[in-house]
Amino acid sequence: MSILEVKGVNKRFGGLQALGNVNLSVKEDTCHAIIGPNGAGKSTLLNCLVGKLIPDSGSVVFDGQSVLGRKPHEINQMGISRVFQTPEIFSDLSVIENVMIPCFAKRDGAFRMHAYEGVHQEKGIIEQAEAILADVNMLDKRHMHAASLSRGDKRRLEMAMCLVQEPRLLLLDEPTAGMARADTNNTIELLKEIRKTRKITMAIIEHDMHVVFSLADRITVLAQGTPLVEDTPENIKGHPKVREAYLGEAQV
Amino acid sequence: MFGLSQKDTRFLFIVIALTLLTPFLLNPFPTDSALAQFNAGYPALMQRFAIYGLMAIGFNILFGLTGYLSFGHAAFLGIGSYAAVWMFKLLSMNVLPAIILATLLAGLFALVIGYISLRRSGIYFSILTLAFAEMSYRLAYSVFTPITNGETGLQLNLKDPRILDAAPTSASLPVPSLFGLEMNSSWTLDLGPWDFTFNVGYYFCAVVAILGFYLSLRIFRSPFGLMLRAIKSNQNRLNYTGLNSRPYTLAAFVISGMYAGLAGGLLAAMDPLAGAERMQWTASGEVVLMTIMGGVGTLMGPVLGAGFIKYAENIFSKINESILHSWFSWLPDGLEDAVVWVFARFVGEGWHLTLGLMFMIIVIALPGGLVEGGQRIARLFRRKSEDAPSATPAE
Ligand SMILES: Nc1ncnc2c1ncn2[C@@H]1O[C@H](COP(=O)(O)OP(=O)(O)OP(=O)(O)O)[C@@H](O)[C@H]1O
Numbered sequence: 189m190s191i192l193e194v195k196g197v198n199k200r201f202g203g204l205q206a207l208g209n210v211n212l213s214v215k216e217d218t219c220h221a222i223i224g225p226n227g228a229g230k231s232t233l234l235n236c237l238v239g240k241l242i243p244d245s246g247s248v249v250f251d252g253q254s255v256l257g258r259k260p261h262e263i264n265q266m267g268i269s270r271v272f273q274t275p276e277i278f279s280d281l282s283v284i285e286n287v288m289i290p291c292f293a294k295r296d297g298a299f300r301m302h303a304y305e306g307v308h309q310e311k312g313i314i315e316q317a318e319a320i321l322a323d324v325n326m327l328d329k330r331h332m333h334a335a336s337l338s339r340g341d342k343r344r345l346e347m348a349m350c351l352v353q354e355p356r357l358l359l360l361d362e363p364t365a366g367m368a369r370a371d372t373n374n375t376i377e378l379l380k381e382i383r384k385t386r387k388i389t390m391a392i393i394e395h396d397m398h399v400v401f402s403l404a405d406r407i408t409v410l411a412q413g414t415p416l417v418e419d420t421p422e423n424i425k426g427h428p429k430v431r432e433a434y435l436g437e438a439q440v
Numbered sequence: 441m442f443g444l445s446q447k448d449t450r451f452l453f454i455v456i457a458l459t460l461l462t463p464f465l466l467n468p469f470p471t472d473s474a475l476a477q478f479n480a481g482y483p484a485l486m487q488r489f490a491i492y493g494l495m496a497i498g499f500n501i502l503f504g505l506t507g508y509l510s511f512g513h514a515a516f517l518g519i520g521s522y523a524a525v526w527m528f529k530l531l532s533m534n535v536l537p538a539i540i541l542a543t544l545l546a547g548l549f550a551l552v553i554g555y556i557s558l559r560r561s562g563i564y565f566s567i568l569t570l571a572f573a574e575m576s577y578r579l580a581y582s583v584f585t586p587i588t589n590g591e592t593g594l595q596l597n598l599k600d601p602r603i604l605d606a607a608p609t610s611a612s613l614p615v616p617s618l619f620g621l622e623m624n625s626s627w628t629l630d631l632g633p634w635d636f637t638f639n640v641g642y643y644f645c646a647v648v649a650i651l652g653f654y655l656s657l658r659i660f661r662s663p664f665g666l667m668l669r670a671i672k673s674n675q676n677r678l679n680y681t682g683l684n685s686r687p688y689t690l691a692a693f694v695i696s697g698m699y700a701g702l703a704g705g706l707l708a709a710m711d712p713l714a715g716a717e718r719m720q721w722t723a724s725g726e727v728v729l730m731t732i733m734g735g736v737g738t739l740m741g742p743v744l745g746a747g748f749i750k751y752a753e754n755i756f757s758k759i760n761e762s763i764l765h766s767w768f769s770w771l772p773d774g775l776e777d778a779v780v781w782v783f784a785r786f787v788g789e790g791w792h793l794t795l796g797l798m799f800m801i802i803v804i805a806l807p808g809g810l811v812e813g814g815q816r817i818a819r820l821f822r823r824k825s826e827d828a829p830s831a832t833p834a835e
């Protein structure tokens with residue numbers, strides 16, 4: 189059963205064909221990697237999935253429902269969370285507040301006028317937030333100002349914000365970019381662990397082939413806005429077209 | 441206590457104590473001393489502290505938390521005043537129905553104006569609110585004269601129906617009251633050379649302002665308040681996290697509009713007349729200045745800012761050249777004239793110059809406003825007594 193079905197999606201920016209007839213099918217409970225050179229259109233594709241961009245043509249169906257024309261918050265409430273290429277966090281808030289907000293979104297929906305009870309009285313939400321911060325090894329930083337975190341920590345925080353919602357589909361746009369080697373390995377372990385304990389389907393964009401081959405069940409190679417091939421990691425490694433287009437310089 | 445953390449409860453009690461003791465705190469100089477003109481503990485000014493403080497508290501819920509800068513909140517102040525005076529004219533001189541209608545009507549207007557203005561953000565939002573307020577001001581002056589009494593302003597009249605009150609027994613206009621407790625009645629305490637004035641109107645405003653402060657404290661600490669701060673920090677992230685920012689900003693706008701309406705109602709309850717100039721853009725700008733001077737997004741800042749500006753307006757504007765001469769009479773003649781001439785530019789009618797300079801100094805040197813100034817001083821003291829300074833969130 190595929191949970192996400194992208195069919196014939198096109199997106200132009202002026203004279204640039206950023207996406208040309210993209211088809212993509214992500215099966216439930218798998219990790220699907222999307223790789224490709226810079227400017228291939230990977231982030232643009234994710235933008236079309238979360239309501240940031242509307243494709244010029246084509247369809248995007250999540251769990252049997254079209255996401256096109258829906259607002260970002262509606263798509264998130266359907267069960268899609270996204271980690272952005274440049275971390276999008278609430279820099280003016282503390283780390284734990286950053287994680288509590290998605291907890292409230294999950295529990296109370298897109299809007300609730302809970303203006304009278306104090307945040308400090310929300311024991312359940314606080315526990316949830318602390319648990320996920322422990323999972324990403326950031327519990328000791330929970331009262332820090334999010335703006336003062338290192339780049340790698342900002343990424344992990346954003347990942348925690350998405351994971352705590354237990355989305356059905358998690359979109360990760362280069363989650364380990366800018367992380368030290370050890371942090372990258374921790375992130376791989378975390379994502380593996382998440383997949384073992386929770387049913388979360390993942391679509392991951394990554395330039396780091398070590399991450400891709402540790403996590404992915406299937407890989408789509410995107411070049412100049414069009415999918416080149418889609419296959420298992422083993423077959424992708426040996427694929428001549430892929431080597432030529434992308435992996436040539438990456439030394440797998 | 442009261443659903444607040446221990447720290448906030450203590451904070452609330454301090455605010456209550458300061459508010460109730462205001463007649464003492466603002467009258468530190470003996471009545472006959474030369475410094476008596478710096479005393480601010482007289483009813484009209486204390487009332488204004490409480491009322492504009494309340495308005496700034498409400499404005500801060502919108503501007504301080506969400507970052508949406510409205511340049512049109514004076515419209516709600518004016519609407520509140522008109523609503524209150526109409527209640528005095530038609531229903532009763534009791535202040536409660538007046539301020540309740542003032543709040544509700546301002547809330548209704550805020551719902552409409554906010555719904556439209558919030559389709560845009562940033563500078564465009566500010567311009568839209570400014571346009572609405574200016575429109576209200578012009579309309580109050582002209583088209584709506586039957587309701588607003590145009591240039592003259594809306595006033596009480598002996599022939600007003602006032603259906604709940606008994607027919608007037610005297611030839612003078614009735615006074616707004618709380619179940620017979622007249623707002624303008626005062627009691628003076630003579631304590632040696634000092635005189636302290638306790639005014640019913642001030643204490644009524646003070647109690648309302650404390651309730652308003654308490655409510656804002658709850659909003660600041662609530663999940664709703666957290667969402668508002670998240671909007672200011674990163675609205676995009678909030679949307680991709682499954683939250684719809686539109687109703688949150690609208691709710692904040694309506695709440696702050698209701699605070700402004702309540703403040704307008706209180707102004708009318710202290711002095712039962714309402715004029716269109718209360719809606720002018722300078723009045724909208726004033727509450728922005730108050731909030732920025734005091735400290736945007738802090739709990740106490742807007743109140744301090746309001747006090748600061750109202751103090752400057754009422755105290756500096758009263759100092760004239762002859763007072764200055766009496767201060768500097770010890771200087772040689774020619775020098776005295778020169779010094780007085782320089783100082784005279786900054787007082788009396790020139791008090792705006794003083795205010796402008798102070799505003800610039802505060803914004804440049806203390807971006808966090810007066811609250812940041814206070815925190816820096818507190819930190820200096822703390823560093824002397826103990827070595828580890830701890831980062832405390834702004835109050
Ligand atoms: N909003 C936009 N307006 C105009 N052009 C855009 C826009 N977004 C992306 N592009 C262009 O579309 C192309 C695809 O960009 P995209 O960000 O999807 O690439 P990518 O595969 O994510 O690359 P990278 O690996 O560097 O992140 C690029 O040439 C980019 O300049």
Ligand SMILES: [Mg+2]
Pocket residue numbers: 230231232273361
């Ligand atoms: Mg990208």
